[in-house]
Every structure is written in C-alpha cells, then in structure tokens.
Amino acid sequence: MHVVILGAGVVGITTAHYLSEAGCEVTVIDRQPEVAAETSFANAGLISAGHAFTWASPRAPGLMMRALLGTDPGFRVRWGALPSLAGWGLRFLRECNAAAFRRNTTVKYRIAGYSQRCLGEIHDATAIDYHRLRRGLLYFYRSSASFAQGARNMELMRELGHQVQVFDRAACVAKEPALAGLGAALAGGVYCPDDESGDCRIFTAGLARRCRERGVKFRFGTAITGLERAGDRVTAVHTEMGPLTGDAYVLALGSYSPLISRRAGVKLPVIPVRGFSLSLPITDPQAGPVTGGVDEDRFSAFGRMGEVLRITATADFTGYDAGHRPSDFDHMRAVAKELFPTGVAHDQPKYWACLRPVTPDGPPVLGASPLRNLYLNTGHGHMGWTMACGSSRIVADTILGRRPEIDVTGLTYDRYR
Numbered sequence: 001m002h003v004v005i006l007g008a009g010v011v012g013i014t015t016a017h018y019l020s021e022a023g024c025e026v027t028v029i030d031r032q033p034e035v036a037a038e039t040s041f042a043n044a045g046l047i048s049a050g051h052a053f054t055w056a057s058p059r060a061p062g063l064m065m066r067a068l069l070g071t072d073p074g075f076r077v078r079w080g081a082l083p084s085l086a087g088w089g090l091r092f093l094r095e096c097n098a099a100a101f102r103r104n105t106t107v108k109y110r111i112a113g114y115s116q117r118c119l120g121e122i123h124d125a126t127a128i129d130y131h132r133l134r135r136g137l138l139y140f141y142r143s144s145a146s147f148a149q150g151a152r153n154m155e156l157m158r159e160l161g162h163q164v165q166v167f168d169r170a171a172c173v174a175k176e177p178a179l180a181g182l183g184a185a186l187a188g189g190v191y192c193p194d195d196e197s198g199d200c201r202i203f204t205a206g207l208a209r210r211c212r213e214r215g216v217k218f219r220f221g222t223a224i225t226g227l228e229r230a231g232d233r234v235t236a237v238h239t240e241m242g243p244l245t246g247d248a249y250v251l252a253l254g255s256y257s258p259l260i261s262r263r264a265g266v267k268l269p270v271i272p273v274r275g276f277s278l279s280l281p282i283t284d285p286q287a288g289p290v291t292g293g294v295d296e297d298r299f300s301a302f303g304r305m306g307e308v309l310r311i312t313a314t315a316d317f318t319g320y321d322a323g324h325r326p327s328d329f330d331h332m333r334a335v336a337k338e339l340f341p342t343g344v345a346h347d348q349p350k351y352w353a354c355l356r357p358v359t360p361d362g363p364p365v366l367g368a369s370p371l372r373n374l375y376l377n378t379g380h381g382h383m384g385w386t387m388a389c390g391s392s393r394i395v396a397d398t399i400l401g402r403r404p405e406i407d408v409t410g411l412t413y414d415r416y417r
C-alpha cells in the first residue's frame with residue numbers, strides 16, 4: 001500500500017515511521033525545505049501527561065474575557081478574529097463545564113500516557129539523541145491561592161493514575177535550585193516525576209533520517225493546494241508541483257489541516273492559536289533549569305535542550321498570522337531573567353512564533369474521516385509533541401486494519417458528526 005502523508009511536522013514524521021516500519025510505501029509532502037520547520041520547530045519540549053488538562057474548562061470563559069480586554073499576558077484574543085472563531089467558539093464554550101473538562105482531560109491523559117510509552121519505545125529502538133531529560137517536570141505557583149487550586153486540579157491526574165507530588169517552597173527549590181531566587185514569590189508546586197522533556201525538532205529530524213533509510217520518499221518545497229475527490233474517496237493530492245496519488249492519504253498539516261480538508265468537503269473544527277518561543281544559550285552548564293516545567297501564574301513553560309534554555313508562552317487567537325515582533329517576547333524575556341538571571345546569555349535571544357492546531361474540546365482528531373481513504377492526524381493543540389507518537393501509532397494501526405492498542409473513544413472524527 002502506498003500512503004501519502006501531508007505534512008512533515010512531528011505528527012507526519014511519526015506516522016511515516018510506523019507505516020514504513022509496517023512495510024508500506026510512504027511519501028511525505030511538505031512546503032518547507034526540511035522537516036519540523038513550523039509548529040514542531042521550537043516548542044517548549046515538555047512531554048507532560050501530568051499537564052493534559054484541556055483549555056476548555058469552567059475557568060476558560062473568564063480568561064477569554066480578560067484576553068479580549070487585553071489584561072492577560074497569557075491569552076490574547078483580537079476582536080477582529082472573533083467572526084472566524086464563531087462556530088469553533090460556541091463548541092468550545094459548550095465544553096467549558098466541569099463534566100466536559102473532566103471527560104476531555106481524561107481522553108487527553110489517555111493518549112498522552114500512551115504516546116509517552118510509544119516515544120520511549122522509539123527512543124530505545126533508534127537511540128536518537130534529542131536531549132531527552134527524564135527528571136520529571138515541576139509545575140509551580142506564585143500565589144498561595146493558585147497553588148491550592150493547582151494542587152486540587154492535580155487530584156484528577158492522581159485519580160487517573162499519574163504520579164503527583166505536592167511540594168512546598170523548599171522542596172521546589174531542592175528539585176529546581178534556580179527557583180531559589182524567587183524567594184517568597186514562590187508559593188509551592190506540583191512535581192510529576194514521570195513527565196519528561198526533549199527537543200521535538202531534533203527528534204523529528206532524527207526519525208526522518210531513519211525513515212529515509214527505510215525508503216520513505218520526501219517531497220519538500222511542495223505546497224499542497226487541495227485534494228481531488230471522486231465519490232467517497234480521495235484520488236489525488238494537488239500540489240504546486242503537480243498531482244500526487246496514493247492508496248491512502250494522511251492529513252497531518254497541523255493548523256492548516258482544515259484549509260485543505262474542506263476542499264474535499266471534510267470540515268474540521270481546528271483553529272490556529274499562535275504561541276511564542278524564546279531560546280537563549282546557556283553559557284554556564286551549571287545554570288539554567290535542571291528539570292523543566294511551567295510557571296503557572298505567568299503562563300510560561302520552560303525547558304532545557306542541552307545548552308539552550310527555551311521559554312514559551314501566550315495563546316494568541318489571531319487567525320493565520322504566524323509573524324512576531326520583539327515586543328511579543330517582553331513577557332518571556334522578563335520571566336527568563338527572573339527565573340534564570342545568571343549563566344544564560346539574555347542578550348542573544350532567538351525568537352520564533354507558530355500556530356498550535358487546537359480543537360474545541362482538546363483531544364486531537366485521529367483515524368478515519370468521512371472519506372474512505374483519507375485519515376486524520378491533527379488538532380494536537382498545545383501538546384502535539386507529547387501526543388504525537390501515540391497518535392501516529394493509532395492512525396497507522398487504523399490504516400493497516402489493526403485494532404489500536406488503546407481505547408480511541410473521544411479521539412476520532414465521530415465526535416464532531
């Protein structure tokens with residue numbers, strides 16, 4: 001069987017890995033000159049099943065309101081983007097109740113935990129060096145009220161079977177000495193010893209090299225313009241370089257998936273939500289984070305990739321604008337200086353912005369679509385690195401007619417019909 005994979009981000013490449021391993025002929029198409037050049041390029045690197053909470057929560061409408069008023073550094077909604085958010089926004093609001101939050105977070109946790117296992121298996125089999133750090137992740141809080149709320153939220157993770165340790169200030173500093181500088185501004189944290197981190201781009205590039213050795217073909221610099229359809233089947237992918245045909249097609253275009261799928265009549269409730277990432281060289285190997293984690297009250301994630309400190313933040317509902325200005329990083333630069341004042345070259349920032357592909361309920365959309373030979377692997381939102389390997393294993397199993405290893409309820413397209 002010849003499978004054409006649309007998109008060479010971490011999701012497309014992990015799909016190529018599983019399908020080529022199973023003996024399929026695989027072609028991957030991407031408009032960029034190399035793999036992982038868009039959203040998979042410089043994310044925070046966290047593999048964070050313990051943070052599988054969905055954005056749609058009872059708290060979210062209030063956050064959105066603050067975002068519209070421009071009073072929140074973590075969330076921004078442009079008034080002009082509101083019309084394009086209407087349908088998605090209504091679905092999102094329907095999921096902002098306690099029961100849906102619990103149900104959707106449970107689904108995300110299921111796929112995140114499975115995916116981490118799949119990532120570990122790929123690592124064991126390939127030995128790709130992607131700065132993997134298996135020292136747990138620390139989610140810390142600055143106010144005692146948010147700490148108490150965060151610790152309560154983590155009860156759900158504990159119920160789901162995740163290892164969760166509630167830390168006071170001293171225990172946080174013992175785990176992550178750099179936080180000592182926060183002094184009384186640090187209220188406490190939640191430590192998940194099984195969460196981990198690593199560089200998503202380096203992993204994706206390493207896996208793509210192994211795919212190529214196995215015979216996977218890559219068509220880089222090839223912009224996809226549409227899908228040709230006859231009845232309930234896709235018959236070709238249209239690109240600026242001409243059409244390409246296969247027996248099956250996997251849509252893994254991240255935020256751009258709905259733009260292409262709708263040309264074949266498949267509506268996907270996935271919207272782009274821009275995020276920003278700041279990378280700084282670590283000049284003193286003893287400096288920078290020992291683990292990785294999230295500064296919860298600053299909505300900022302941080303990770304260490306070898307001698308690079310990465311800080312990411314902001315959920316910006318602005319449509320398909322992936323640009324950035326230096327001022328977009330003011331918040332992250334301030335967080336970086338506060339948390340890691342020394343041993344980091346704050347004057348050598350690398351800026352990047354990209355679009356998270358976000359579904360209204362939170363989990364990605366995996367497997368069968370309304371078209372018989374079009375398969376979906378998209379909508380991974382703020383946790384695509386965490387969920388990619390498991391998602392791609394499920395999609396590959398579906399294409400190959402195998403039963404997925406985990407329950408896929410809440411992960412398939414059916415939920416949107």
Ligand SMILES: Cc1cc2nc3c(=O)[nH]c(=O)nc-3n(C[C@H](O)[C@H](O)[C@H](O)COP(=O)(O)OP(=O)(O)OC[C@H]3O[C@@H](n4cnc5c(N)ncnc54)[C@H](O)[C@@H]3O)c2cc1C
Pocket residue numbers: 006007008009010011012029030031032035036037038039040041042043044045046047048222223224225252253254255256274275276277301312313354355356357377378379380381382383384385386387
């Ligand atoms: C700031 C930020 C921080 C994040 N931090 C984390 C984190 O710590 N942990 C975590 O798990 N996740 C994180 N994420 C989320 C994660 O990065 C994404 O969910 C993941 O990268 C999505 O992968 P993807 O392969 O679906 O999309 P992409 O990586 O965007 O891949 C899609 C590919 O499709 C190609 N493409 C699109 N349209 C076309 C077209 N028309 N023709 C040809 N090619 C096309 C693109 O070039 C791209 O290569 C973060 C995201 C952001 C923005």
